[in-house]
Amino acid sequence: MNGILYGNNRKAAGLIIGIILALIIMALSVVLGYTNTSFKQAIEAYTAFNGSNEHLIIQLSRVPRSLVGMAVGISLGIAGVLMQALTRNPIASPDIFGINAGAGFFIVFSVTFLGISSIQQFMWIGFLGAAVAAGLAYALGSAGKGGLTPVKLTLAGAVMAALFASLTQGMLVTNEKALDEVLFWLAGSVEGRKLSMLTAVIPALAFAWIVSVLLSRQLNAFALGEDVAVSLGQKTVIFKLAAALMVILLAGGSVAIAGPISFIGIVVPHFARFLVGNDHRWIVPYSALIGGIMLVLADIGARYIIMPEEAPVGVVTALIGTPFFIYIVRKGIFQK
């Protein structure tokens, strides 16, 4: 199965074009929005800061959210690839690990019973919840005879996700105030995030990006089936544990900063496969780029869709992503 880009040269060229595109979109994301600003002002905000409204908005709001959007998009894209490879299920995504639901549950719980309401605190609670839920799903998936199998992992994750989601809904139904406070977070958004929130998690994310790229050869072997992977010399138990840990870091970090953004993780790997075929050494970087571009683009869209209010970016990723996704699925790269 080949993608539409044949040959390593074209794939490499595509990657470079993607990087340029990502930079352009990030630049656009800095200047576009409710408050009109220009590229000149954006540069001056750092070279000749004069305390004007525009400069403040660029420094404190636009640049952070553009960087956060890119980092979260990259992470979710890679997490999706890892998850679909790990479970050998094309419809798996980080949410199926229970990560989003776990984070949501912990946050709603702390709003309801501990009276916490700042986004900064949401972040760490969310990370904790994501790790707990994913850890539980992983433990359940590897319990019993036979150790970790893709089907067990998939089902255990789905069960944990459903359990946490319904407990969250239970709390929200009985507590209208909490609903008001967390509704926006639950929809997923990169708005109002401080740069310090990104710097807090970026080491973990960057570490996971690098490890994932290193793992991509192993993903190819694993995709052939576990028996084949073992006979090729892969230590599959260690590989599965490492891949799962990366998913937890990537998706947990993302949900901690931006809330649950569900669309990217599940569809971006399909976009990437559409472009470059089945080789994970290309799928991983392509998914990273496509995820980042899509999320920043969606964030720009979020500023315009119900102006002057802002729509959550998770809503916009779905709105702009679904038509593309349907096109790709119809284009038919799945011969099963």
Added chain:
Amino acid sequence: MRKYWVLQRKSFSYLIDKKTTLAIMVLSIASIAAMLISIGVGDMYIAPWDVFTALIGTGLDINELIITEFRLPRVLVAFIAGASLALSGAILQGVIRNPLASPDMIGITGGAGFAAVGFLTMFSDDSNNLLLSINYLPIFAFAGATVVAFLIYALAWKNGVTPIRLILIGIGLMALFQALTTLMMLIGPIYRASQATVWLTGTVYGTSWKEVKAMLPWFLGMLPILILLVRRLNIQGFGDDLAMGAGIAVHRERFMLLMACTALAGSAVAFAGAIGFVGLIGPHIARRITGSSFGGLFPASALIGGIMVVLADLAGRTVFSPLEVPAGVFTAAIGAPYFIYLLFKNQ
């Protein structure tokens, strides 16, 4: 002793597995017990035996009034909704051949949810009064589910519909409709948002005979169709090529199955809200008990789904009394531990 009873006539043949039959009988008794208990428990406790006598018309008048007017319809709606959702999940998992498939996964409930939330926000004025009667909500929800089902099928069609394309398109549409639902909730007033949350969680609060009458035809109408589809679904499990070789019109059947799935899920969601989890887990639990042949799987799924929602509703009414917690919250609380236990035990 043979494992099967053979039932064979000119136009149909069934193997009836003895162990499965036993399991289904046990489940049926459990369902009836669950319903009797659920009917009896409430502000005024009525013992199961009194419930039974009241139902056959020899009990106290006061019991009969409470039971037939208030509690029986609610329990029936809960049972039918649960059974429909679990059946719908069983069909879908068979069609898609993926253990993650469930009506919530491919956007059928998502479409219903969007239509319902849209109804709540679009038809309410500034002072939170609904401009249309709330009785129209189920119609909107059902229409939403049906429209999405057709959309999925139409978009997935390309010289036939393959399972993987069906579910991927479904996932795309689910994401889209979830996004639209969230957008609606953010645009609308918070009062409506909380009302919508209750509905999206799924509740059988305040149901009457009217709902029972509206749901029952869908459910009963589907049963004979399902019995006819059992054999074909079994063969589809072997893959498209083999099924075609066995003389199955794969694509036509797939369309019919998807429609059956929608009718069941749509009617359940319309009257009981988007009760999650049952469609996913009900069939899995059933499969562990009866094996994966659909002849036994369908009745077992339906009974398990029904029991789950009846018990969930019972828990929702009583655990945090006087507060009413929607049944949808408890379906997971009841189903998840049991499912995890099965995951441990088997394999």
